[in-house]
Amino acid sequence: MxxxxxxxxxxxxxxxxIGRATAERLAREGARVLCADVQAAALAETxxxxxxxxxxAAxxxxxxxxxSQVRAAVREAVQRYGGLHVLANIAGILRFKNTHEVSLDDWNRVLAINLTGTFLFCREAITHFLGHGGGAIVNVSSSAAIQAHAWTAAYTASKGGVLALSNELAIEYGRQGVRVNCVCPGGVKTPIHEEFAVPPGADATLVRRILPFGGFGRPEDVADAIAFLGSDDARFINGTMLRIDGGACS
Ligand SMILES: NC(=O)c1ccc[n+]([C@@H]2O[C@H](COP(=O)([O-])OP(=O)(O)OC[C@H]3O[C@@H](n4cnc5c(N)ncnc54)[C@H](O)[C@@H]3O)[C@@H](O)[C@H]2O)c1
Incomplete structure (x- = not known):
């Protein structure tokens, strides 16, 4: 295919x-992929x-x-490959802490990467799409946006924002050929889980709420869904949210 x-x-x-699995998946299906990240060595491996x-891929x-780096990244995709058709906003960070102990710096950092970063890339991509026949965006939110996960106030707020932003953009730009959809993964086995640290003395019943239902998913499980939503197979799907959690949020 x-x-x-x-x-x-x-x-x-x-x-x-999930980002690496998505880059590999889209490239396997014929895309030329610009791979963006802050980790240079790992990016080279992708x-x-x-x-x-x-x-x-590059x-x-x-x-x-x-x-300015976001603007330059979109420009690079267009200059290197002659256009841009699909954007997958996957970069993100997770922090676990009692909310009353979260510093403003920590809060701002999580929001800056997870939510503002998504906004910036959407803005730059949409600016390009509008002059070039449209395009598709898939944003990565989280099950945290639909079922509360304790100790992740900034992360949860950022992912709720990503979900709402995706819906908003879908309505605003849908008639101009821009589709914006969102995936909400549950527990997926990736390095982000190294941040999972329950605060000392925390209520164990709250831990059970955020453990994945029926085991962890694989990055490829999310990449498959992103590849679908970004493709023409999803041409009549806009502003939707797809849970990828093995049923955990049912
Ligand atoms: N793994 C899960 O259980 C899970 C569940 C729900 C949502 N998500 C979301 O999926 C996305 C991917 O996470 P993952 O699980 O693959 O984790 P990961 O840690 O393996 O990947 C996250 C990537 O984002 C990059 N990144 C972090 N800050 C960045 C920045 N400022 N600029 C550019 N890149 C940056 C990291 O370098 C890393 O490569 C995240 O948005 C995460 O919130 C993951």
Missing amino acids: QRYEGRVALVTGAASG VEAVRSRGAE ACACDVGDE
Whole structure:
């Protein structure tokens, strides 16, 4: 299946986990993929993995919270590959702490990467899409946006924002050929779980609420859904939210 033949995709968070799996998946389906992340060495591994299978990808060092770097990343995709058709906003960070102990700096950092970074990339991509026949965006929210996860106030607020922003953009730009959809993964086995640290003395019943139902998912499980939503198979799907959690939030 070559749903992305002739397409250019930009994937953030592509150095690891869900972002890497998505870059590999889209490239396998024919996309030329610009892989954006702050981790240079790991990003190079993603690009190498794609190229070793005869597909095309390139690395782009980019902090998604930095407006000028985001603008430069979109420009690079267009200049290098002659266009941009699909954006997957996947970069994100997670912090666990009692909310009354969260510093303003920590709060701002999580919001800057998870929510503002998503906004900045959407804004730059949409600006391009509007002059070039439209495009598709898939944003990564979280099950935290729909079923409360304790000790993750900033993360949960950021992911709720990503979900709402995706709906808003879908309505605002849908008639101009821009589709914006959102996925809400549950527990997926990736390095982000190294941040999972229940505060000392915390209520164990709250821990059970955030454990995945029936085990962890794989990054590829989310990449498959992103590849679908970004493709023409989803041409009549706009402003939707897809839970990928093995039923945990049912
Ligand atoms: N793994 C899960 O259980 C799970 C569940 C729900 C949602 N998510 C979301 O999925 C997305 C991917 O997470 P993952 O699980 O693959 O984790 P991960 O830690 O493997 O990947 C996150 C990537 O984001 C990159 N990143 C962090 N800050 C960045 C910045 N400022 N600029 C550019 N890149 C940056 C990291 O370098 C890393 O490569 C995140 O948005 C996360 O919130 C993950």
